[in-house]
Amino acid sequence: MSALNPYRPGLFVSLEGIDGAGKSTQLQAVVDVLRAAGRQVVLTREPGGTEIGEKIRELLLHQSMHPATEALLMFAARQEHVLRVIEPSLLGGADVVCDRFTAATLAYQGGGKGVPAERLEALARWVHPGLLPDVIVLIDVPPEVAAQRLAQTRQRDRFEQESVDFFARVRANYLQQAAASPDRWLVVDGTQSPEAVQGIITQHLKKALQLFESK
Ligand SMILES: Nc1ncnc2c1ncn2[C@@H]1O[C@H](COP(=O)(O)OP(=O)(O)O)[C@@H](O)[C@H]1O
Numbered sequence: 256m257s258a259l260n261p262y263r264p265g266l267f268v269s270l271e272g273i274d275g276a277g278k279s280t281q282l283q284a285v286v287d288v289l290r291a292a293g294r295q296v297v298l299t300r301e302p303g304g305t306e307i308g309e310k311i312r313e314l315l316l317h318q319s320m321h322p323a324t325e326a327l328l329m330f331a332a333r334q335e336h337v338l339r340v341i342e343p344s345l346l347g348g349a350d351v352v353c354d355r356f357t358a359a360t361l362a363y364q365g366g367g368k369g370v371p372a373e374r375l376e377a378l379a380r381w382v383h384p385g386l387l388p389d390v391i392v393l394i395d396v397p398p399e400v401a402a403q404r405l406a407q408t409r410q411r412d413r414f415e416q417e418s419v420d421f422f423a424r425v426r427a428n429y430l431q432q433a434a435a436s437p438d439r440w441l442v443v444d445g446t447q448s449p450e451a452v453q454g455i456i457t458q459h460l461k462k463a464l465q466l467f468e469s470k
């Protein structure tokens with residue numbers, strides 16, 4: 256059982272980082288390390304993870320809207336996700352690996368777009384009282400590096416078209432959150448090779464799992 260969330264048997268892991276940090280590249284390795292340890296794993300994402308959540312995701316990624324609307328839709332999608340996927344999985348004993356969670360709303364809508372943190376924190380208390388990931392992996396890269404990677408690869412969605420300044424604010428907010436809860440966060444230097452990033456995440460998760468299973 257977890258020291259942080261002592262009421263449930265599943266480990267909750269989320270991955271965070273600015274767009275282009277290398278999150279998608281590392282997701283499967285996170286799942287693999289847990290499965291190799293004999294755990295059952297549910298891989299999911301935000302915004303999304305449920306039928307309603309995926310519809311909200313489509314709106315969010317492609318329609319322009321006020322940052323407050325954006326934040327409220329993120330939490331609407333999250334409410335469905337927590338109630339239908341995350342909590343039942345954790346309570347049933349499965350680990351949940353989530354591509355982004357509430358830290359992303361604090362960083363993007365809060366740090367990046369100026370929605371007041373206390374409003375976002377109030378929504379978080381409403382939508383998932385007492386529930387936070389046990390481990391939050393932040394893949395940290397300077398926005399210039401992320402932009403260069405994205406330019407070389409894919410069509411950008413609405414969020415990925417934001418400026419380097421925007422991503423600098425998002426990154427700074429993530430780093431502040433991590434500094435405030437060092438026991439929960441792992442900050443990995445994402446400018447290293449994918450193999451090096453994977454090695455650091457794997458080692459950390461193995462230790463976190465040992466601690467979790469010994470409680
Ligand atoms: N450590 C790394 N070093 C160099 N390039 C990377 C690294 N990790 C990912 N990439 C590349 O950067 C781009 C964005 O990675 P991706 O995993 O899709 O990022 P995210 O999911 O965080 O937006 C992809 O082309 C990917 O191959």
Ligand SMILES: Cc1cn([C@H]2C[C@H](O)[C@@H](COP(=O)(O)OP(=O)(O)O)O2)c(=O)[nH]c1=O
Nearest residue numbers: 274275301302329355356359360363414415
């Ligand atoms: C969960 C979440 C995501 N986002 C943004 C970050 C991403 O740009 C976008 C989609 O997330 P994601 O699917 O993680 O993007 P990618 O894998 O392409 O990096 O939504 C927020 O702005 N706030 C949030 O709360």
